[in-house]
Amino acid sequence: MITKQHYLLWTIFLLLVALILYRFFSSSQLTTSKEHIQRTVVLLEDNVNIRTEASEKSSIVTKGKKGEEFPYLHQEDDWYHIALPNNETAYVTRALAAMSYEKTDNLLEGKTIILDAGHGGKDEGATGKRGTLEKNLTLQTVKNIQQELLTLGATVILTREDDTYIELEDRVAVSKQQWADLFISIHYDSALTSAAKGITTFYYRQKEDKPLAKTIHESLIKRTKANNRNFLYGDYLVLRDNKIPSILLELGFLSNEEDEKRVNTEEFQQTAVEAIVEGIIEYVHK
Structure with a gap:
C-alpha cells in the first residue's frame, strides 16, 4: 500500500533527479558552445x-x-x-x-543577468554641474547593456525599467526570485572634491564577486581609457545580501566636469557597454 508519505518521498526523489539532469545537460551545452567561440x-x-x-x-x-x-x-x-x-x-x-x-553566436544562452539601474524616482542620486541626474543616466546605460546582452542569448532582467523608486532589498530580491547568474549594479559617482574622476568597481565577497569585478573593471579601463580607481571591497547592501556573483560599477564622477561631459557622450556609452559585455563574456567562458 502506497501511503501519502511514500508518494511525497517519491515525488521529491523525481524532482531531484530532474534537477540533476537539467544541471548536467545545461553544463554540457555550455561546454560545447564554448569550444566554438570565435x-x-x-x-x-x-x-x-x-x-x-x-x-x-x-x-x-x-x-x-x-x-x-x-x-x-x-x-x-x-x-x-x-x-x-x-x-x-x-x-x-x-x-x-x-x-x-563573434557576437552572432549565442554566447550567453542559458544565463540570466540582473541589471540594476542605481537610484530612481524620489532618489535622484548624484547631480552633475551640467545638470545630469544619476538616476536617468544609470537607466540609459542599463538599457543599452540589456540590448547587447539580449543579442547574445542572455535572459536580462532589470530591477527597474522607468523612473521608479525601488528599495535596495527589493533589488536583491529580484535576483533570488529569478534564479539569476549575475547581478550588476550601475552607478555614477560624486565627491566633495571636483578633482576626483574615473571608474571604480566594487565587490563584497573575495571568492564569488572579486573575479567578476576584476574581469569587467579591466575591460572597462582598457576600452574607455578612463582614470583607473581600481576594483575594491565595498560593503553595499545589494552586494552583501546577494548570493550570486555581484558587482557595483561607478562609471564616472558627475562632480567632475570633464567626467560628466564624457559619460554623456554616445561614444563613451557605446564603449563602456561593449567593455562590460565583453567582460561578462570573458568571465562566463573562463
Missing part, C-alpha cells in the same frame, strides 16, 4: 609591439595599428598569444589589447 584580439593603440615571447625582453616581430585584429590562441599571464597572417604566432601585452568575440 575570439580575436583587437589592438587598442597604434605602434603596439608584437613580440616572439610573453616578455618585454623578447624580440619585436612587428608593430600593430589601433583596431587591428588577430586570431586569439590563448592567454599567458598578462599576454595574449595570437596568430599572425604568415602562419606564425606571437604575443601582445593585455595592457594594449582586448578580447573581441
Whole structure:
C-alpha cells in the first residue's frame, strides 16, 4: 500500500533527479558552445609591439595599428598569444589589447543577468554641474547593456525599467526570485572634491564577486581609457545580501566636469557597454 508519505518521498526523489539532469545537460551545452567561440584580439593603440615571447625582453616581430585584429590562441599571464597572417604566432601585452568575440553566436544562452539601474524616482542620486541626474543616466546605460546582452542569448532582467523608486532589498530580491547568474549594479559617482574622476568597481565577497569585478573593471579601463580607481571591497547592501556573483560599477564622477561631459557622450556609452559585455563574456567562458 502506497501511503501519502511514500508518494511525497517519491515525488521529491523525481524532482531531484530532474534537477540533476537539467544541471548536467545545461553544463554540457555550455561546454560545447564554448569550444566554438570565435575570439580575436583587437589592438587598442597604434605602434603596439608584437613580440616572439610573453616578455618585454623578447624580440619585436612587428608593430600593430589601433583596431587591428588577430586570431586569439590563448592567454599567458598578462599576454595574449595570437596568430599572425604568415602562419606564425606571437604575443601582445593585455595592457594594449582586448578580447573581441563573434557576437552572432549565442554566447550567453542559458544565463540570466540582473541589471540594476542605481537610484530612481524620489532618489535622484548624484547631480552633475551640467545638470545630469544619476538616476536617468544609470537607466540609459542599463538599457543599452540589456540590448547587447539580449543579442547574445542572455535572459536580462532589470530591477527597474522607468523612473521608479525601488528599495535596495527589493533589488536583491529580484535576483533570488529569478534564479539569476549575475547581478550588476550601475552607478555614477560624486565627491566633495571636483578633482576626483574615473571608474571604480566594487565587490563584497573575495571568492564569488572579486573575479567578476576584476574581469569587467579591466575591460572597462582598457576600452574607455578612463582614470583607473581600481576594483575594491565595498560593503553595499545589494552586494552583501546577494548570493550570486555581484558587482557595483561607478562609471564616472558627475562632480567632475570633464567626467560628466564624457559619460554623456554616445561614444563613451557605446564603449563602456561593449567593455562590460565583453567582460561578462570573458568571465562566463573562463
